[in-house]
Amino acid sequence: MADKSRRILSAAAELFDEHGYAGVTTQQIADRADVAAGTVFRYADSKAELLLAVLNERIAAAVDEGARDAATVPDPVDAVAALLAPLLRSAARTPHDTAVYQRELMFGGRGEGGGEGGSSVGRYRREGLRVIDDLEARIGEIIAPLAADGPARVAARSIFAATHIFLVQPSLGLGHDADQLRAQVAQIVAGARTEAPAHAATPPRRHASAHEGGTPPEGEDHE
Amino acid sequence: MADKSRRILSAAAELFDEHGYAGVTTQQIADRADVAAGTVFRYADSKAELLLAVLNERIAAAVDEGARDAATVPDPVDAVAALLAPLLRSAARTPHDTAVYQRELMFGGRGEGGGEGGSSVGRYRREGLRVIDDLEARIGEIIAPLAADGPARVAARSIFAATHIFLVQPSLGLGHDADQLRAQVAQIVAGARTEAPAHAATPPRRHASAHEGGTPPEGEDHE
DNA sequence: ACTCATTAATGAGTACAATCAGTATGTGAG
DNA sequence: CTCACATACTGATTGTACTCATTAATGAGT
Numbered sequence A, B: 001m002a003d004k005s006r007r008i009l010s011a012a013a014e015l016f017d018e019h020g021y022a023g024v025t026t027q028q029i030a031d032r033a034d035v036a037a038g039t040v041f042r043y044a045d046s047k048a049e050l051l052l053a054v055l056n057e058r059i060a061a062a063v064d065e066g067a068r069d070a071a072t073v074p075d076p077v078d079a080v081a082a083l084l085a086p087l088l089r090s091a092a093r094t095p096h097d098t099a100v101y102q103r104e105l106m107f108g109g110r111g112e113g114g115g116e117g118g119s120s121v122g123r124y125r126r127e128g129l130r131v132i133d134d135l136e137a138r139i140g141e142i143i144a145p146l147a148a149d150g151p152a153r154v155a156a157r158s159i160f161a162a163t164h165i166f167l168v169q170p171s172l173g174l175g176h177d178a179d180q181l182r183a184q185v186a187q188i189v190a191g192a193r194t195e196a197p198a199h200a201a202t203p204p205r206r207h208a209s210a211h212e213g214g215t216p217p218e219g220e221d222h223e
Numbered sequence C: 001a002c003t004c005a006t007t008a009a010t011g012a013g014t015a016c017a018a019t020c021a022g023t024a025t026g027t028g029a030g
Numbered sequence D: 001c002t003c004a005c006a007t008a009c010t011g012a013t014t015g016t017a018c019t020c021a022t023t024a025a026t027g028a029g030t
Helices: A002-019 A026-033 A037-043 A047-070 A076-093 A095-107 A123-146 A149-172 A178-194 B002-019 B026-033 B037-043 B047-070 B076-093 B095-107 B123-146 B149-172 B178-194
Strands: none
Touching: A002 A026, A002 A037, A002 A047, A026 A037, A026 A047, A047 A076, A047 A095, A047 A123, A076 A095, A076 A123, A076 A149, A076 A178, A095 A123, A095 A149, A095 B095, A095 B149, A123 A149, A123 A178, A149 A178, A149 B095, A149 B149, A149 B178, A178 B149, A178 B178, B002 B026, B002 B037, B002 B047, B026 B037, B026 B047, B047 B076, B047 B095, B047 B123, B076 B095, B076 B123, B076 B149, B076 B178, B095 B123, B095 B149, B123 B149, B123 B178, B149 B178
């Protein structure tokens, strides 16, 4: 029954909003969804996957909204800021669970200890990774006019890294400092500008530390 | 007994090396250290704290070694690479536990869920945070000649963020791609260079998106 | 309608980090 | 030596995410 899935997911969403991820037991979720304890795990591989499922939707929506806003902003740094703004707003609403989301998204909760093998990425984690991949791609597109595709993609990755750390701050006891993130974005964009610019003014200055090898032909770093 | 602490810590170190963090139970650690199960938790607040304690030492040593190497390298990007090299080498040896280390360091495993209360940062987590703070500061120092202190520090933060994501890759199923990290470092350094340079050639170009302003309204973290 | 196979659901059971009431061990005073 | 107290240690117990053998539901073929 697809209805059962809906019940479980919205029970989880409600309870996480009410008490926070750590303050909710899977038993409570099962009770509110009116299913047995074990049934929850037929629809999600773990408690963490439930959080991923719930927040994936919100974050995907936030990214979409941000992308719409960003399209109207000419300055690239401002555009990236506009892209991220809804995401940061959503994160500010539930800082801690957002940090947990980032944790589970990037690390995967489950084992894979000493033994090798089954890097089983749960369904909702995969979905979440797609969302942030999408975010990164959009950042890359914004920067693209300033630099070749390669550098733009590299910069996008750095910007995502900075954003990730930003979102994680609450679990460090620190508050959010959006200005710092913006400064990082501005700097990284400026850096991308200096490399293989597409239309920019700065000429490609030969650099002692220029990485050797053929130009990274494709960032095709698929798994 | 300080000796008991040593026994517990080295039992943990051995077992983590043998079976990986997830493949070890606190009971096993207690057994090998020849103490009761509960005693382990008198010396570390959690299993995660044990990993932090064990890897803090290695990582601090790697950072020290890297700092020594970096001092002899003139080019700043190369210097940052040299600084990070031992750390990356150490991470390559135990990729997964390093990822777990990063997770526990940045997120803290422990609760702080729905309820409020003691954002209790364990002793070894605090220690680890000091280590990475130190790393970030060293990165900042390397960049310092190229930019004012502020921008250098901002860039250092971005570089750490990129490194953090890099170290986390294994838990995503992806392999390490050191070249990508280096490209990010080069770009971020280039970006720092464009901002308020101290001795560099590039003149301090006034930037449309320059942003200082007062302290931000501080996202009130509460859940 | 009746079988039978496949899939879904159940809830008691398991594993394991972490806790805590109880016990041992050490320390100083009389 | 004995008592009173403090501190270290213990291991049975607890809370909870997750599993699994069992039972129920579903539906295709006859």
